[in-house]
Amino acid sequence: MAVDRDHVLRSAAALLTRKATATMDEVAKAAGISRATLHRQFAGRDALVRALESLGIAECVAALDAADLDNGSASDAVRRLVRAIEPAAGLLAFLYTENQLYEGEEINPGWTAIDDRIAALFRRGQLGGEFRIDLTPAWLTEALFGLMASGAWMVQSGKGAPRDFHHMIVGLLLGGALRREES
Amino acid sequence: MAVDRDHVLRSAAALLTRKATATMDEVAKAAGISRATLHRQFAGRDALVRALESLGIAECVAALDAADLDNGSASDAVRRLVRAIEPAAGLLAFLYTENQLYEGEEINPGWTAIDDRIAALFRRGQLGGEFRIDLTPAWLTEALFGLMASGAWMVQSGKGAPRDFHHMIVGLLLGGALRREES
DNA sequence: CGCACGTGAGACAGCGATGTCTCATTCAGG
DNA sequence: CCTGAATGAGACATCGCTGTCTCACGTGCG
Structure with a gap:
């Protein structure tokens, strides 16, 4: 058993x-x-956290693969990515704040690979004239994770509905709070 | 001494x-x-964290007062708020993840008061036609804190410059990643 | 000078969590 | 039925942190 x-x-x-x-x-x-x-x-608490880290990385990579970031508009790719990564948002929110992983300066290379792929997506959007260029891809990547963590906590605390998660993240990340005339 | x-x-x-x-x-x-x-x-670790919480609340309230949220456009008010709250960003980032405070379900009423004031600002921007209405004030408030925490960590880790902090937060929160034709 | 106060350093016990162990039980397969 | 593997329950020692204590030192003040 x-x-x-x-x-x-x-x-x-x-x-x-x-x-x-x-x-x-x-x-x-x-x-x-x-x-x-x-x-x-x-073997111990540390091993458990490491295993969770590996799981989180694996789910991120799977979501990145499933989102097919290189096809279509960068905006749609971001939407697909958030959609694909949503089930793992809770786990990622935990790992995001577990800076103990970040302490020993032995960062799991999986994270940098993930960051690079997401940053490349934002850069593609910038080069294609789709995204603004005054915000660095690194910041947009970090902000994406931060917003997902905030969204996950909001849902867990009951202050937000799970069905709104995707729209909250994507709507704010891509469009911002300002109202647009067109759109 | x-x-x-x-x-x-x-x-x-x-x-x-x-x-x-x-x-x-x-x-x-x-x-x-x-x-x-x-x-x-x-008296103990708990008392220390509580004192930090009080300090964070006090700095938030001071920033809210200094930002004069009721005057001018809501966008400018947000800019002033982020500017005023920036020195406390590191402390707030810590408190934001210290959900242990949130555990005992005895949330310091200071936080809800702060949330209410910021949410009221976003609501004012919505009613004035300045902000989009498909994102709730509560989410915009949560996202503001989340983005500030992400920005603070990015600066602390050296992956971002402190001078860019304000523009990173405000630029993304208000405008989003999408490029605009006008503006 | 002498006193009082605050501090640094260290000792001490208590506590909670951890990691390892043993043993009884359960369940699947031969 | 028998056997072996895996689990649950609990005992146990250990470790790190905490909270409290004592004592010596230095500094400001009367």
Whole structure:
């Protein structure tokens, strides 16, 4: 009766997103297993967080692949990307604030690869005259993650509806708050 | 030789923003005082975080007052607000992720008051036809905090210049990534 | 000078979380 | 039925942080 490792990771992600300081015991209970079994799967808390990081990276890469960023307008590519990455938003929101990963200056190269792909999308939009050029691709990438984290927290706290998540992120990221005459 | 309480708080904010799990000993060393003195000033870690929260609220309120949100266009009011709140961005970024404050469901009423004032600004911009109405004031408020946190982290990590902070936040929040024909 | 106050340094116990262990139980497969 | 693998439950030692204490030192002040 092998433990469903993926289920454990997702339960941990859901719990840690709400309470980043949850103990191993709480994580185990949330996954419906004992602390002993949790330790058999993940050598320690650090290993668990690393596994969550790997899961988050994998989901990001999968979303990037699925979004097909090189085709069509950059705006549509952003919309597809947010749509594809939405299920992982909670996990990413947790990882986004877990700067402990960032501490040991041994950043997982997966993140930089993801950042590069998203930044390349924004750069493509800029070169095509679609996006403004006074905001750097690096900032737009960072802002995308920040907005997704904000959106995820807003949904989790009940202050926003899950169905509005995509429009909130994309609407603000692409269009901003100012009203447009045309559009 | 009374300890400079404000200096201790700002040192703690700067450290905790980078490393949210810093120990009391690290906080004390960062402030240049001993752990004993730190404990004399703040009864415990919880009291320290609460003091930081009060400081953050106070700085937000001061910024809101200084920004004079009710005068002029809503866009200009947002610009003034971000300008005024910028010095406290690092502290706010820390508090924004310290959802432990949010845990005990005893949210400091100061935050809701601040949220209300900022949301009222966005609502004023919507009623005046300046801001789009398909994004709720609550979301715009949340996004403002999220973008400020992202911007603060970007500056702290060296990936962005402090001089660009204001333009990054305001430019994206108001205008979005899409290029405009006019303007 | 002498006193009082605040500080730094260190010792100390307490606590919670961690990581490892053992043992009984359960379940699948031979 | 028997066996083995995996799990749950709990005991256990350990570690790091916390909170409190004591004591010595230095500085400002009367």
